[in-house]
Amino acid sequence: MKKTITSMLLAAAALVNASEPSVSNTMSNFSINAPRIMEENTPKSGFSYFRVAAADSYPTQSVKSVQVVPGLGVGYRMAAGQGALDISANYSSSKGLNQTTDSFFWTLPKVTYLYYLNADNAETAYYAGAGLAWGGMETKNSRSFEGVIANATTGMEFFRKAAVRTFAEITVSQATIASSMSVTRPGPSAEFSFGAGF
Numbered sequence: 001m002k003k004t005i006t007s008m009l010l011a012a013a014a015l016v017n018a019s020e021p022s023v024s025n026t027m028s029n030f031s032i033n034a035p036r037i038m039e040e041n042t043p044k045s046g047f048s049y050f051r052v053a054a055a056d057s058y059p060t061q062s063v064k065s066v067q068v069v070p071g072l073g074v075g076y077r078m079a080a081g082q083g084a085l086d087i088s089a090n091y092s093s094s095k096g097l098n099q100t101t102d103s104f105f106w107t108l109p110k111v112t113y114l115y116y117l118n119a120d121n122a123e124t125a126y127y128a129g130a131g132l133a134w135g136g137m138e139t140k141n142s143r144s145f146e147g148v149i150a151n152a153t154t155g156m157e158f159f160r161k162a163a164v165r166t167f168a169e170i171t172v173s174q175a176t177i178a179s180s181m182s183v184t185r186p187g188p189s190a191e192f193s194f195g196a197g198f
Helices: 002-019 023-038
Strands: 046-056 068-080 083-093 104-116 125-138 144-158 165-181 189-197
Touching (some): 046 083, 068 189, 083 125, 104 144
Antiparallel strands (some): 046 068, 046 189, 068 083, 104 125, 125 144, 144 165, 165 189
């Protein structure tokens, strides 16, 4: 009788071991699947964005004449190695602030190459760049311009791994090659903008 009970217990133990996975197999499966759970997202190669801006509406040679007006823009930024190509359309105007006089500044398209100073930092990156745009401007002192506008930009991108990416930048633009222009060329114009994209 004792031999029969012992044989039955040994047979049951062998059956349980055969039907259930071992602890080592379970841990092995976990170690294979764990990196997928812990894997981080990499920065997207490009994103569309919308920007709001504060621009100088009175670009002349005199710093005392600076007046700030709101601006809007849309664009697409495509990463390429250490840099990115930014293509956008932008418009700033003071008409909504003062109905008696108007000044405006527009670019379509505006193409800028941006170089990331710390591209390896996945969360935040500093950048600087330069570009050209076709655009026009008119100032409160009747200076007008339409043609090629050169620009230089410096800024910062935030949350580069997130679904929504943001950036803040300062751009200085200068009327360069005119197709039409007033007697006096407008001076450089500065713009601070904040953008968000996906």
